[in-house]
Amino acid sequence: MAQQTLVGAINQALDQMLESDPDVILLGEDVGLNGGVFRVTDGLQAKHGKDRVVDTPLDESGIMGTSIGLAIAGMKAVPEIQFDGFLGPAYDQLVNHAARMRTRTRSAVTVPMTVRVPVGGGIHAPELHSDSPEAIYTHSPGVKVVMPVTPYDAKGLLISAIKDPDPVMFFEPKRVYRSFKEEVPEEMYEIPIGEAKVVNEGDDLTVVTWGAPVFQCLQAMDNLPEDVSIELIDLRSIYPFDMDTIAQSVQKTGRCVIVHEAPLTAGMGAEIAARIMEECFLYLKAPVQRVAGFDTIMPYYKLELEYLPEAPRIQKGIEECLAY
């Protein structure tokens, strides 16, 4: 087993899927010769050819719409949208066509595609390059949404996503692209969509998060007194999501803090909090807390760390919830 970054693990998964399934096709802006602006697809065009790793015109709606056509015709399209903020033009194709095609044809026409998108802040990027759009797509029935943050999870979930018969939004926390390495098996493996991961077991309070904030939460936990025992859950899949793991944990701890980068209001944290009310009401010792992005436009990078749920803010949320 080799140590891999998130970028390396995703690249390996794409390489192996291209190798093992002739129907897989990668397309997007600069994904071919240039290997993607983050080099996630580096070397894949040279290895698999220009017909399978395709540099497209600069047109997100076109990328999404033609991917739908490719998928309808039986290919497994893996489009890349270069940055979170560029999803807007592709939204109509995704929500009004990809998400609905199966149900409106009662499964006669289906759209097996995996839309890869680097998301989130923290890398001093230009405007419109740091958003966290997962709740938007979770609120769009017919698509699945995943956001793995570790190299191991990313490889396994990406292989699952490409093999999935339905459209999957595969969000990649770009802040972690090269900041963390771990052992990733060389062979192909799958992690089922819809299963959360308990990163750290604990008894006093449950933290539910996903994406880059997993690492901010770990940092916050390091700063807590040693006798405080936190259970940290990395949701990994945003829709469908693993409420069983959350409910079991919160029924045990009685306290929960949800952490995400996306804006607070109507974010995924709101849904999880509501579900905790439904499934853990009689177990709760404190109101569920949310530490999230503010209900503002994601600020340009001089202030991005003020916006993002960084470790001190998470720590405060945990402490207040524990003290309730």
Add this chain to the structure above:
Amino acid sequence: MPHHTVFEAKIEHLQILDENGKLDKKLAKDTLSDDQVVHLYEQMRICRELDEIAFKLQRSGRMGTYPQNKGQEANAVGSALAMVKGNDWIVPSYRENAALFMHGLPMHYVIQYWMGDERGSQFPEELNMTPLSVPIGTHMLHATGIAWAMKNRKEADRAVITYFGDGATSEGDFHNAMNFASVMQVPTIFYCQNNSWAISVPREQQMNSRTVAQKALAYDMPTIQVDGNDIFAVYKATMDARKRAIEGGGPSFIEGVTYRLGDHTTADDARRYRDQAEVDAWLDKDPLIRTRKYMEDQGVWDDKKQEELETRAQRIVKEVVDAAINVTAPDKADFFNDMYAELPEDLKLQRDTMRTSSIGRNPTQIGLNAQVTEAH
């Protein structure tokens, strides 16, 4: 040469059968045989019957909003005949029913669909058709993608045709689809039914271009304007485009100049925004009238055949409507079942209980004093 012309283009218009039923024999060479003309005429007439009955069904409250195809049938039948049934793909909008029927779609699907039942879009898979597309101008990208898959798989003998209206060419996705198809050189035929009206907005207010066909010039795509009420011209242009497509010549554009004789849909009243004189002038150009005149001149049609056809059309449409009306109602939770290949547990619970409120839905979460009500 510091200042010189780098690009010149022209748009040609093709008409072979004029509105009086007179054929240009030279241009008609190698196009339609008399048998084919009779076949297309019958298809148009049956489709017209379906249109009229669908209108009545809506007016009598037995069907929802329906968009009539009336007046535009020649575009559908002429182009569908040029495409290879069961081999090529059709990516339709919603005003080319006859093309779908000619490629094997049982007619009751369309009626069932407009009666509010999505099972009417569960087309038999071997027909190679996407469902009717209600949002305007977005589905042409799918046609480009499907054709791209054909190119990737080196299926050299296949092509895709997609239909849309003049209004759709104002949408960004139209241009996205044209650009992608042109860059990737895929076998897509873009067929614009320019029927002069996008609900209440006339073509000249929709665009400042003298033709729709010229929009393809920006993509270096072979393009032509045809009389869309002339089955010969429509057939010939589509044959030429398909031949180019399967020979690796890439996409083509066809503008069929036609007219929406009916309202936009049954929810519309075109008298609010267009003159009857304009409609009357186009009534004279009706593709059914000129095709019938031509067949009579050729001696292959007469009043008796017309009467037989009308009787047959009425019978066919009655059977179709009966089939659609008598279809078993969907299960009340049917809309859940095809959300995903495998339904997530949450959705199964919503489906099985037909409720979203939690108390009583999940038995482990029933509070001490909760009133549990039965799922309705």
